[in-house]
Amino acid sequence: xxxxxxETIKKRMSHVKHKIVVMSGKGGVGKSTVAANLAVAFxxxxxxxxxxxxxxxxxxxxxxxxxxxxxxxxxxxxxYPIIAELGIRVISIDxxxxxxxxxxxxxxxxxxSAIRQFLxxxxxxxxxYLFVDLPPGTGDEPLSVMQLIPGIDGVVIVTAPSDLSQYVxxxxxxxxxxxxxxxxxxxENMSGFVCPNCGASYNLLGxxxxxxxxxxxxxxxxxxxPIDPSISEDTDEGTPFIVKHHDSAAAKAFMxxxxxxxxxxxxxxx
Amino acid sequence: xxxxxxETIKKRMSHVKHKIVVMSGKGGVGKSTVAANLAVAFxxxxxxxxxxxxxxxxxxxxxxxxxxxxxxxxxxxxxYPIIAELGIRVISIDxxxxxxxxxxxxxxxxxxSAIRQFLxxxxxxxxxYLFVDLPPGTGDEPLSVMQLIPGIDGVVIVTAPSDLSQYVxxxxxxxxxxxxxxxxxxxENMSGFVCPNCGASYNLLGxxxxxxxxxxxxxxxxxxxPIDPSISEDTDEGTPFIVKHHDSAAAKAFMxxxxxxxxxxxxxxx
Numbered sequence: 001x002x003x004x005x006x007e008t009i010k011k012r013m014s015h016v017k018h019k020i021v022v023m024s025g026k027g028g029v030g031k032s033t034v035a036a037n038l039a040v041a042f043x044x045x046x047x048x049x050x051x052x053x054x055x056x057x058x059x060x061x062x063x064x065x066x067x068x069x070x071x072x073x074x075x076x077x078x079x080y081p082i083i084a085e086l087g088i089r090v091i092s093i094d095x096x097x098x099x100x101x102x103x104x105x106x107x108x109x110x111x112x113s114a115i116r117q118f119l120x121x122x123x124x125x126x127x128x129y130l131f132v133d134l135p136p137g138t139g140d141e142p143l144s145v146m147q148l149i150p151g152i153d154g155v156v157i158v159t160a161p162s163d164l165s166q167y168v169x170x171x172x173x174x175x176x177x178x179x180x181x182x183x184x185x186x187x188e189n190m191s192g193f194v195c196p197n198c199g200a201s202y203n204l205l206g207x208x209x210x211x212x213x214x215x216x217x218x219x220x221x222x223x224x225x226p227i228d229p230s231i232s233e234d235t236d237e238g239t240p241f242i243v244k245h246h247d248s249a250a251a252k253a254f255m256x257x258x259x260x261x262x263x264x265x266x267x268x269x270x
Numbered sequence: 271x272x273x274x275x276x277e278t279i280k281k282r283m284s285h286v287k288h289k290i291v292v293m294s295g296k297g298g299v300g301k302s303t304v305a306a307n308l309a310v311a312f313x314x315x316x317x318x319x320x321x322x323x324x325x326x327x328x329x330x331x332x333x334x335x336x337x338x339x340x341x342x343x344x345x346x347x348x349x350y351p352i353i354a355e356l357g358i359r360v361i362s363i364d365x366x367x368x369x370x371x372x373x374x375x376x377x378x379x380x381x382x383s384a385i386r387q388f389l390x391x392x393x394x395x396x397x398x399y400l401f402v403d404l405p406p407g408t409g410d411e412p413l414s415v416m417q418l419i420p421g422i423d424g425v426v427i428v429t430a431p432s433d434l435s436q437y438v439x440x441x442x443x444x445x446x447x448x449x450x451x452x453x454x455x456x457x458e459n460m461s462g463f464v465c466p467n468c469g470a471s472y473n474l475l476g477x478x479x480x481x482x483x484x485x486x487x488x489x490x491x492x493x494x495x496p497i498d499p500s501i502s503e504d505t506d507e508g509t510p511f512i513v514k515h516h517d518s519a520a521a522k523a524f525m526x527x528x529x530x531x532x533x534x535x536x537x538x539x540x
Binding site for chain 1: 296297298326330334373377378379381382405406408409413430432433434437438442445468470472474475476497499503505506
């Protein structure tokens with residue numbers, strides 16, 4: 001497959017130490033929640049972090065980080081990203097829509113040029129990490145992101161525990177492998193629910209899908225995040241759950257995953 | 271927006287009484303599960319049913335209906351759909367992939383021509399209902415389906431109960447409205463969980479999103495389907511949950527929704 005880097009993208013990206021793509025293949029597995037909380041976790045560890053929302057049809061990052069409705073400043077040299085808490089630099093199509101109901105009814109080529117603009121025209125500045133949140137699927141957006149960003153450190157792949165998710169998410173692993181992009185590992189989200197009242201535990205959305213992908217496709221397993229109603233509430237309120245509910249089992253599981261990613265990416269260069 | 275119908279598509283579709291599109295805008299809300307169970311419900315009511323899986327990156331219909339791995343026969347006049355239980359005629363990109371892990375790394379124009387082929391080259395025959403399961407988003411696939419199929423009866427829009435889902439799913443409602451396609455109504459899936467052990471109830475994935483969309487966008491609300499671990503199990507096993515667990519609260523809620531759709535679509539013409 002032909003790989004081409006625009007010169008301006010190459011220049012902007014040369015100021016970004018690590019580029020990590022969060023993808024899934026399947027929607028609704030909490031990919032954007034994972035991407036946003038990864039950005040927050042690394043920012044809390046003192047890193048300079050950027051987060052690019054490459055989901056044009058369902059941009060969720062601004063809502064999750066509580067910066068919905070803001071409008072980026074534009075200068076002759078480029079577009080300034082919105083600065084969320086902890087200095088996280090965010091860009092999303094959502095900032096450019098007239099209303100929150102407005103659908104982006106775009107075919108592939110338009111999405112490709114928007115991704116190119118997000119990479120070349122945004123004043124990302126010096127970053128330790130740029131996270132990219134991809135939409136579901138293995139179509140135009142992941143293809144463009146993987147072709148346009150030089151030196152991607154790797155992809156984090158999010159799945160739900162069911163067989164059905166596993167089946168679709170494996171395609172994302174295959175895609176990354178075909179494109180020669182390293183798979184940092186699999187995160188299993190929405191994994192089991194413990195009734196806070198009686199302690200009974202349920203696999204509401206199946207079980208074990210993440211570990212099965214990891215074994216069958218020979219990629220690392222990063223961990224499981226249990227279902228926790230407070231994650232959905234925090235997400236709806238625009239507060240990252242790892243900050244608001246840092247003592248929860250879900251937040252602890254998440255921080256273990258963060259540690260593994262940091263080690264996989266930074267460990268190599270120290 | 272320019273609407274063009276290929277002649278062959280027009281001819282094939284003239285043998286289909288009702289065309290219903292299932293979409294969501296957001297992934298992972300159970301859209302494919304809803305589409306497959308709608309097909310099964312109408313087939314059990316004695317209707318001739320076809321189901322076209324227009325999700326190329328995450329085709330789930332064959333797995334949900336237990337017909338994964340089968341290969342359609344091809345004749346000089348067209349491709350024969352796979353016949354699932356109750357005579358449901360199914361077509362999906364999944365039937366044409368070398369392995370279940372194979373990703374379909376396609377940009378938009380290729381997906382458009384695949385949709386065109388599914389509509390023009392498949393021997394759908396005489397149908398009372400053709401259901402189309404769309405991927406998440408408001409991009410190439412929904413656009414092609416809405417432009418190519420003449421006389422769509424309407425779209426059923428599936429959401430999860432959270433604010434975040436509501437926010438993304440409203441874009442799908444807007445898209446249908448912009449394309450002058452009738453919105454049959456909103457289905458809220460994954461709506462609350464009652465602990466089978468102690469009876470405590472939880473809104474695991476938020477609450478009320480479906481009703482809020484319905485009110486704000488002035489479209490009918492079709493009903494709520496509660497979270498039920500057996501839905502995920504049945505889906506993973508390839509048995510529609512409305513058949514295997516027809517006594518469950520989820521199946522009953524689903525059948526109410528089916529009745530409303532049948533009335534909305536068939537009621538008009540009687």
